[in-house]
Amino acid sequence: MNIDFSALAQKYNTPLYLYDFDYIAKRYQELKEAFSGQKSLISYAVKANSNIFVIRHLAQMGAGADCVSIGEVRRALAAGVKRYKIIFSGVGKRDEEIREALQSDILMLNLESEAEMKRVELVAKELGKEARISIRVNPNIDPKTHPYISTGLHENKFGVEIDVAKRMYIYAKKSPHLNPVGVHFHIGSQLTELDPIKEACGIVADLVRNLKALEIEIKFFDVGGGLGVTYESETTISAEAYADVVIEAARGLDVTLLCEPGRYLTANAGYLLTKVLYEKGNGGRRFVIVDAAMNDLIRPSLYDAYHKIEVADSADTKKEEMTAADIVGPVCESGDFFGKNVMLPPLGHDALVVIYSAGAYGFSMSSNYNTRGRAAEVALVNGEDHLIRKREQFEDIVALELACESGWQRSK
Numbered sequence: 276m277n278i279d280f281s282a283l284a285q286k287y288n289t290p291l292y293l294y295d296f297d298y299i300a301k302r303y304q305e306l307k308e309a310f311s312g313q314k315s316l317i318s319y320a321v322k323a324n325s326n327i328f329v330i331r332h333l334a335q336m337g338a339g340a341d342c343v344s345i346g347e348v349r350r351a352l353a354a355g356v357k358r359y360k361i362i363f364s365g366v367g368k369r370d371e372e373i374r375e376a377l378q379s380d381i382l383m384l385n386l387e388s389e390a391e392m393k394r395v396e397l398v399a400k401e402l403g404k405e406a407r408i409s410i411r412v413n414p415n416i417d418p419k420t421h422p423y424i425s426t427g428l429h430e431n432k433f434g435v436e437i438d439v440a441k442r443m444y445i446y447a448k449k450s451p452h453l454n455p456v457g458v459h460f461h462i463g464s465q466l467t468e469l470d471p472i473k474e475a476c477g478i479v480a481d482l483v484r485n486l487k488a489l490e491i492e493i494k495f496f497d498v499g500g501g502l503g504v505t506y507e508s509e510t511t512i513s514a515e516a517y518a519d520v521v522i523e524a525a526r527g528l529d530v531t532l533l534c535e536p537g538r539y540l541t542a543n544a545g546y547l548l549t550k551v552l553y554e555k556g557n558g559g560r561r562f563v564i565v566d567a568a569m570n571d572l573i574r575p576s577l578y579d580a581y582h583k584i585e586v587a588d589s590a591d592t593k594k595e596e597m598t599a600a601d602i603v604g605p606v607c608e609s610g611d612f613f614g615k616n617v618m619l620p621p622l623g624h625d626a627l628v629v630i631y632s633a634g635a636y637g638f639s640m641s642s643n644y645n646t647r648g649r650a651a652e653v654a655l656v657n658g659e660d661h662l663i664r665k666r667e668q669f670e671d672i673v674a675l676e677l678a679c680e681s682g683w684q685r686s687k
C-alpha cells in the first residue's frame with residue numbers, strides 16, 4: 276500500500292499511529308485459510324493492539340478475542356466480538372474479574388494455577404454457575420526467543436506442569452461448578468522456529484489423549500499466540516506451515532483448533548510517524564531528536580527491539596549524504612531511543628520520520644510518562660483514513676486527579 280505519510284502527518288499532527296486495516300484483513304484471512312477444513316477459531320490477542328476499531332475489524336471477519344484482564348474482555352464485547360469466542364487468560368485474575376467474566380458467559384477462563392481454580396470454583400458456586408475452563412500447560416520448552424517474551428519454561432511464571440494440569444482436570448471434572456472444556460499453552464512470542472511449537476503441540480496433544488481415557492473430553496485445543504513477524508530480516512513461519520503442525524498434532528482428536536495471534540495480525544500493519552525537532556552532536560555522536568518518545572513506543576528501550584526507521588520523502592537522498600545517528604525522544608532517560616546508528620540524511624526541523632512495524636505492542640504499551648499525552652491513532656481502510664483515537668490532551672491526563680479536588684485538599 277502506498278501511504279502518503281506527509282499528508283497524514285499534516286492532517287493529524289505527530290506523533291501519530293497509522294494502521295493499515297487492509298493488511299490486517301489479509302493476515303487474518305491467510306491464517307484462517309491455513310486452517311480451512313478444520314474446526315478452528317482465531318481469537319485475536321487484544322493486548323497487541325487494543326483499539327476497539329482494530330478489534331471490531333477483526334471481529335467482523337469472524338475473529339474471537341484472547342483477553343488478559345476484564346478491561347480487555349469489556350473492550351472485546353464493546354467491539355462486537357461474540358461472547359462465545361472470548362477467552363480470559365492471565366496468572367492473576369481478581370474475584371471481581373472472575374465474577375464478571377462468568378456473568379458475561381464468555382467461552383472459557385484459562386486457568387494458570389490450582390489456587391486460581393479453587394477461586395473460580397468458589398465464585399461460580401456463589402453465582403450458581405458452572406465455569407467453562409481451560410488449563411494453561413507449561414510444557415517446559417525453550418521457544419528460542421527474547422527471554423522477556425519467553426513463557427513456556429518452568430522458570431517462567433506461566434501455566435502449570437503437565438502432572439499438575441492432569442490433577443486439576445480430574446478435580447474440575449468432579450466439581451459441579453467447573454467444566455473443563457479446553458487445554459492451552461503459549462510458549463512465547465515472536466517465534467520464528469517451528470520445532471518448539473511442534474514439540475509443545477505433541478506434548479499437549481498427548482495430554483488430551485490421556486484425559487480422554489479418563490473420560491474428560493477436551494473440546495478446544497488452544498495453541499496460544501506467538502507467531503513471529505519480520506522486523507528486520509527474520510525468516511518467519513508461514514501460516515500454512517504453522518497450521519499444518521497444529522493440525523497434524525491434533526489429528527484424531529475431536530477438537531476445535533484455537534490460536535491467539537497478536538503480533539502476526541497487527542505488527543506490520545502499523546507505522547509510528549514522528550517529526551524531527553532538533554539535531555545535535557555530543558562528542559562526535561549524532562543525535563536526532565524527534566517528537567515521539569519511549570512513552571509512545573517502548574519496545575526499543577525495553578527489549579532492545581529493532582524497528583526499521585526511514586525518513587519520509589527521502590527517495591532522492593544520495594548515499595554519501597547519509598551518516599549514522601541515534602534517534603531519540605524528549606523523555607528524560609538515556610533509554611529513550613528508537614534506533615542507534617541509523618543511516619540518515621541531514622534533517623531539518625519538522626522532517627518526517629517513519630517507524631515501521633509499530634502496530635503490535637506499540638500504542639497498547641504506551642504511557643503518560645513525563646505527562647506526555649498519548650498519540651492519536653488512524654485507520655487506513657481502502658484508501659481512506661479514519662481517526663480511531665483522538666490525541667490525548669493535558670486535561671485528559673489530569674482529569675482523574677482533578678476529580679479528587681474536594682475533601683481534605685480543600686480543608687488545607
Ligand code: LLP
Binds near residue numbers: 635
Ligand atoms: N496468548 C497469550 C497467552 C499470550 O501471553 C500472548 C502474548 C499472546 C497470545 C499473543 O502473542 P503474539 O501472537 O502477539 O506473540 N510486549 C512484547 C510481547 C509480549 C507478549 C505477551 N503475550 C513485545 O512487544 O514483544
